[in-house]
Amino acid sequence: MPAADSWRQPDRRFVVSGPARPRDIRDLMGRPFFPLGKTPRVIPVDYEARHASVTVSAPDGSGMATIWDADVLLWLTGQIVDALNHNLWVSRHVRFTPWRLFQDLGWATGANEYRRLHGALGRLAATTVATSIRHGADWREKPFTWISGLRITRDEGVALTLADWLMEAACDRSRVLSVDPAYFRLGGGLERWLYRLARRHAGRQKEGWCFDLSDLHARSGSLTRRRDFAAKIRAIALARTVPGYTFRVISGGKLGVLCAVPTSQSTGSVDNDVNPVVGPAAHNIVGPLADSSWDRWRKTAQPFVIKREIGPVTYITYIITYIDGDSCLSDTFPTAPVRREKEAREAVADRMVGVP
Numbered sequence: 001m002p003a004a005d006s007w008r009q010p011d012r013r014f015v016v017s018g019p020a021r022p023r024d025i026r027d028l029m030g031r032p033f034f035p036l037g038k039t040p041r042v043i044p045v046d047y048e049a050r051h052a053s054v055t056v057s058a059p060d061g062s063g064m065a066t067i068w069d070a071d072v073l074l075w076l077t078g079q080i081v082d083a084l085n086h087n088l089w090v091s092r093h094v095r096f097t098p099w100r101l102f103q104d105l106g107w108a109t110g111a112n113e114y115r116r117l118h119g120a121l122g123r124l125a126a127t128t129v130a131t132s133i134r135h136g137a138d139w140r141e142k143p144f145t146w147i148s149g150l151r152i153t154r155d156e157g158v159a160l161t162l163a164d165w166l167m168e169a170a171c172d173r174s175r176v177l178s179v180d181p182a183y184f185r186l187g188g189g190l191e192r193w194l195y196r197l198a199r200r201h202a203g204r205q206k207e208g209w210c211f212d213l214s215d216l217h218a219r220s221g222s223l224t225r226r227r228d229f230a231a232k233i234r235a236i237a238l239a240r241t242v243p244g245y246t247f248r249v250i251s252g253g254k255l256g257v258l259c260a261v262p263t264s265q266s267t268g269s270v271d272n273d274v275n276p277v278v279g280p281a282a283h284n285i286v287g288p289l290a291d292s293s294w295d296r297w298r299k300t301a302q303p304f305v306i307k308r309e310i311g312p313v314t315y316i317t318y319i320i321t322y323i324d325g326d327s328c329l330s331d332t333f334p335t336a337p338v339r340r341e342k343e344a345r346e347a348v349a350d351r352m353v354g355v356p
Contacts, residue, residue, distance in 0.1 A: 012089065012091035012093065013091055013093045013094070013095055013159075014079075014080070014083070014089075014090045014091040014092075014093065014094045014095070015094075015095045015096070016079050016094065016095065016096035016097075016100055018082075018100075019100070019103065019104055020075075020078040020079045020081070020082035020083075020104060021078050021082070021104075021178065021179075022071070022074040022075045022077070022078040022104065022105065022179050022184075023074060023077045023078040023081045023170075023176045023177065023178060023179060024074050024077070024176070024177050024178075024179050024196060024199065024200075025073075025077060025166070025169045025170060025175055025176060025177075026169075026175045026176070026177060026200050027131075027133050027134070027169055027175060028070070028073075028169075028196075029177070029196040029197060029199060029200035030193075030196060030197040030200050030201065030219060031047065031052060031054055031219055032045045032047045032054055032056065032219060032220060032221025033045075033054060033056060033070075033129065033131075034056075034064075034065060034066055034067040034069070034070045035056075035064055035065075035066050035067065035189070035221065036066070036067055036189030036190050036192070036193055036220065036221070036222060037066065037189055038066060038068065038189065039063075040058075040062070040063020040064060040065075040066060040123060041063060041064050041066070041223075042058065042060070042061065042062075042063055042064070043223065044056060044057040044058075045057070045064070045221045047218065047219070047221060049218070049219070052131065052132055052133050053131060053132040053139065054129070054130075054131045054132075054133075055129070055130045055131070055140070056127060056128070056129050056221075057127070057128050058123070058126050058127050058128065059126055062122075062123065062126045063123060063126075064123065064126075064127045065120070065123040065124045065126075065127040065146060066123070066189070067189050067192050067193060068120070068189070068192075069119075069120035069123050069124055071105055071120075071184060072101070072117070072120050072121065072124060073124070073146060073166065074179060075101055075104055075105055076094060076096075076162065076170075077166075077170045077176065078104070079094075079096075080167075080170045080171065081170065081173075081176055084171065084173075090171070092161055092162040092163075092164065092166075092167045093149070093159070093160075093161050094159070094160055094161070094162060095156060095157060095158065095159045095160075096157055096158055097157040097158070098113075098114060098117055098157060098158060101117065105184055106181070106184055106185070117158075118152065121147065121150055121152070121158065121160070122150075124145070124146040124147045125145055125146070125147050125148060125150045125160075126145070127145060127146055128143050128144070128145055129143065129144055129145070129146065129163075129165075130142065130143040130144075131165075134165065134168065134169075135165075144163040144164070144165055145163065146162075146163055146166065147160045147161060147162060147163070148160070148161045148163070149161040177199055177200065177203075179199070180195070180199075180243045180244050182243035182244075183195050183196075183243060186241070186242070186243075188236070188241075190220070190222075190232055190233070190236065191236055191241055191242055193220055194233075194236060194242055194245075194247070194260075195242045195243065195244070195245065197211070197216075197219075197260075198242070198244075198245045198247075198260040198262075199244070199245075201260070202245065202260045202261065202262055203262065204262045205262065206261075206262075207261075208245075208259055208260050208261035208262065209259070209260050210257050210258065210259045210260075211257065211258045211259075211260070212252070212253045212255075212257055212258075213226075213229070213230045213233060213249070213253060213254075213255035213256050213257065213258055214226065214253055214254050214255050216229075216233070216258060217229045217230075217255075226255060227255070230249075230255040230256060233247075233249065233258055234249050234256075237249055237258070244262060244263055245260045245261065245262055245263060246260070246261050246262075246263055247259065247260050248261075
């Protein structure tokens with residue numbers, strides 16, 4: 001039996017015995033499986049799109065597993081992938097010591113970390129998930145929890161059972177991606193989610209990937225207003241705190257279009273090539289611009305910030321330089337007029353970033 005199918009054998013237990021680099025599962029990246037706040041969320045997630053549907057809930061008062069709690073799943077996935085790389089058998093019944101997890105994720109080893117792990121495991125066991133991804137038309141009848149059979153003892157450490165849905169993905173190499181170690185040092189939930197989104201779609205493609213902000217608001221599961229969500233995205237793009245990727249917000253759609261381009265620090269690789277557009281605002285990127293590379297129309301000037309008060313609203317003004325080439329960008333970005341001549345044109349764009 002191939003090692004990748006060994007987890008289907010009953011009465012086996014996978015004991016973690018060494019270090020392994022965390023891995024992420026593509027199906028989990030860029031969809032609202034995990035709330036982005038550090039305070040556990042009690043309002044259920046109900047996300048439906050053309051290609052995927054996700055519902056997440058938890059018992060009253062306990063709260064759902066957060067994107068920080070998901071670090072445990074990323075670490076367990078890395079352990080499974082590492083074992084398969086060495087042609088070892090694995091199982092969804094896992095046992096490990098907290099110390100091993102702390103070492104691989106860069107946590108300290110104090111009492112706070114043990115409490116953090118205990119809380120994360122409890123929420124992962126209490127969170128109920130249902131999704132159409134790999135579950136077919138009757139997906140609502142196949143709910144699962146991230147982990148089950150949780151047992152924590154002083155002598156044996158942590159013992160748990162991973163969901164079949166997770167194990168199927170973890171044992172499929174085409175569904176697993178490496179994670180930049182700097183990801184685990186990100187302090188914001190939205191920053192973490194943006195990294196995972198870009199890691200899945202942009203990977204290390206030179207031309208990157210573009211997302212409609214209205215679509216991203218729905219895909220994130222955020223409870224904030226769309227305008228506030230877009231403001232936070234712009235702030236993160238300007239701060240450049242997400243490892244491995246540079247983000248820019250350009251004109252398009254109702255809220256704008258977020259473009260992610262990998263930098264030289266991006267880790268790992270994408271298994272398969274992907275198309276550079278996602279979301280309902282795809283018409284803002286395709287068309288006359290479809291044959292143009294990102295580098296031909298990306299901003300050649302670094303943005304600078306000028307804050308000024310206009311009544312109660314704060315604006316950020318920055319200079320954008322577009323390079324046209326042979327493409328007619330006016331069809332794609334109507335708010336930034338561009339001529340057909342091969343010359344750089346400057347456009348001043350005012351972006352509202354929040355209301356005091």
